[in-house]
Amino acid sequence: MHADQDETYRPLLEVDPPAFLDRVNTPWDRAPDLEEYNQHAYKRIVRALKRLSTSGTPGGESITQGILVLGEAGTGKTHLLMRVARNLSRTNHILFVRKPNNEDAVAQHIWAEMIRSLSQSLSPDTPQQTQLDDLLAHVFSAVLIPGFEQDIEAGRDADQRRRWAKNLRDDPYNLFRMLGEGEQRQSNMRTIRNRTLRYLQTHNPDVDQRIAHVLITYCFVSREDRKRVLLKWLSGQDIDEAEAKDLGLDPTWVKIDETSADVSTQQQREEQALRAIQTIGILSTYYQPLILAFDQLEGLRDQQRLSQRWGDTVREIFTMTPNLLVVTCIFPSLWESWFSHALDSSVTERIAQQSVTLETFGPQYGLKMLAAHLEPSFSKHRLSTSIYPFTEDDVSALCGKARSPRSFIQEARSMFEAWLDGDEECLAPQPAGGPAVVTRAAVDGLIRSTMEQAEQRHLDSYGREIPIEQDLFGRMRNVVETLLAHSGERAAYDRATCGAKVMPPNLLVRLPGTAEDLCLCINNAEGNSFTARMKNLVEVMRAARGPKKVVLLRDRRCKAAGARGQELVESVQEMGGVYLPAGGGEISLLNAIYDALVAIEEHDLSIGTHEVDKQQFVEFVKGEGVGRRTQLLRNAANLSESFARAIGMEQPVSGHNGTQPAPAAATHPSTQAAPSPGNVAAPVPSGTPSAASKPSPRRSGTIPAGKPVAVEPAPPVPIEVVVGDTELDSPSLGLIGRLKDGKRGLAVSFTKPQCMVVLG
Secondary structure (H helix, E strand, O other): OOOOOOOOOOHHHHHHOOOOOOOOOOOOOOOOOOOOOHHHHHHHHHHHHHHHHHHOOOOOOOEEEEEEEEOOOOOOHHHHHHHHHHHHOOOEEEEEEOOOOOOOOHHHHHHHHHHHHHHHHHHEEEEEEEEHHHHHHHHHHHHHHHHHHHHHHHHHHHHHHHHHHHHHHHHHHHHHHHOOHHHHHHHHHHHHHHHHHHHHHHHOOOOHHHHHHHHHHHHHHOOOOHHHHHHHHHHOOOOOOOHHHHHHHOOOOOOOOOEEEEHHHHHHHHHHHHHHHHHHHHHHHOOOOOEEEEOOOHHHOHHHHHHHHHHHHHHHHHHHHOEEEEEEOOOOHHHHHHHHHHHHHHHHHHHOOOEEOOOOOOOHHHHHHHHHHHHHHHHHOOOOOOOOOOOOOHHHHHHOOOOOOOHHHHHHHHHHHHHHHHOOOHHHOOOOOOOOOHHHHHHHHHHHHHHHEEEEEHHHHHHOOOOOOOHHHHHHHHHHHHHHHOOOOOOOOOOEOOOOOOOOOOEEOOOOOOOOOOEEEEOOOOOHHHHHHHHHHHHHHOOOOOEEEEEEEEOOOOOOOOOOHHHHHHHHHHOOOOEEEEHHHHHHHHHHHHHHHHHHHOOOOOEEOOOOOOOHHHHHHOOOOOHHHHHHHHHHHHHHHHHHHOOOOOOOOOOOOOOOOOOOOOOOOOOOOOOOOOOOHHHHHHOOOOOOOOHHHHHOOOOOOOOOOOOOOOEEEEEEEEEEOOOOOOOOEEEEEOOOOOEEEEEEEEOOOOOOEEOO
């Protein structure tokens, strides 16, 4: 590498180093792209789209086609989708679907991921214009322009109709600029929506009118809060009854009460999701084919039931839904050793109508790929060469060792860091096939950085994302089963049932040698749906053989439960259960753990030739205290010695009376007297019963078993409320109290990354 003895460039690059991005997570990521690499696979997709676009007519049938993209880890499968999205998504909108994690809700998962994709911006230049806006603008134009032409022939406002038709032909998105303002805008929106729905009902009876109605309404609504409610409904999640009434919708896809059958309810939701997928395919025939891309499927290996459910759902999509190019990205070994045997031939033949294998990385790409990654630094700092500080010999050595573009970029990053450090021994890469020593510190560092990036990414998007109950349950189950399995804990898994009646999605963990099962539940339902599930959960807990150790999680983005729902939550708590309203920190951390597991399944976490495995990840979670930071896992550990060992807590935390308390997560500030140090009141978050309504011994602080407790008088500066929970491992903790003069309040937040003190 260049020595830079005059220290001309090293100081600049140390402050502002190249990013060396070695992985792409979604098609909407931005990363350097060497277009000649995997160009044959890209051209294959472009040709398939062109053929598909000429095979149908607006509103008519256009048979869905499949392309199987085979590539090893790091060879650019998701990167290829990024290129497709960047170059083609203005006409062929891309719908990105990750691995499902819940066999009872595969179609719902695919549809929710499609909605997430459709709500993505069409391009960075037009952040307010989504893929869904663009798609439906073309549908509206196809419906409206023939009517305008009839009016022109009849002489009805011919000049105005001619201008409108021209504007729509020039750019269908002009429709949203032609609606007017105020009452006139509302009237035009209703007219266009009703005319479009009538047209679709006549010409495309398979279009689901409820789904189409909400899709159209979403495009016309300008208020972000209303858009969010519509997206939540479209994603198959319950919405608040008052908001539903305001928008003229049912609050849920499937109406339920406490007598509704759980299996039947799930089947109806799956059928509704399939109709929704079919609807979006039919609507796309008025414009261009859609790209439905399945990626990150390695986690389906050895998951027989989940794989079959995914295959059955994909077959239904091929059969029912027109105008899709289904691109399935997968490892060659996964296809040969698992999917080709686990899936019915009617599925595999459709998925692999065409097949393309990604290229093996070779030295012919090394110089250009490195230059693409260094181009921003080359331009900004006016470096002496396009690959500075690397030499051509360095690139040749890197290419000889690299197995994929990812490993090439990772090795280049390591050499660059050694160059910044002036580490002469590390500057020359080891020859291909040479021994590589990987330290525990290096593995932990890779996992830590991956977790931190994922957690921050989820924190940044928490306010924008729609909470999907079935997806969160699947993620939780995946995390729990992995932690227990790789901690040597023998567990059996089941589901708590109330006969055939509806229940919150739940995982019943049965551990040998324990008297009681542990039940982990999620309930993000709204209104009557929430109450019906809670009523049946309480009934199960009261049964002689029902689980008493229950941890119930609810996303804070959901509306607060009503009075009856709060009563049922209190009943769960009184029987020993824990109710956890989970905020951004909790949800983001759980998602980061899950994302790290998916990255391991996809062989994305590697150092040289060493790939991080799940056993190493679980050891990291224990050693770093990651599991103890999550309220869900920490409360499970308080109720189960097996969970305590799995997350690195040697034994469950015990309370004053030797029982295992379930620390609640936070209430609204109350006007109760300041608690003594040995009995700190743990406030309960918004939407849960207040501490004053029914006193509960579980809302006391936790004291480690066997540790002597000194009883002291109340502090001279009383603490009125502890915000977060009683565990200092909590990522969210704060105090509210008063100064000694009693006149001013003091609030202290220890929440990372912004600690804060407020005096007032």
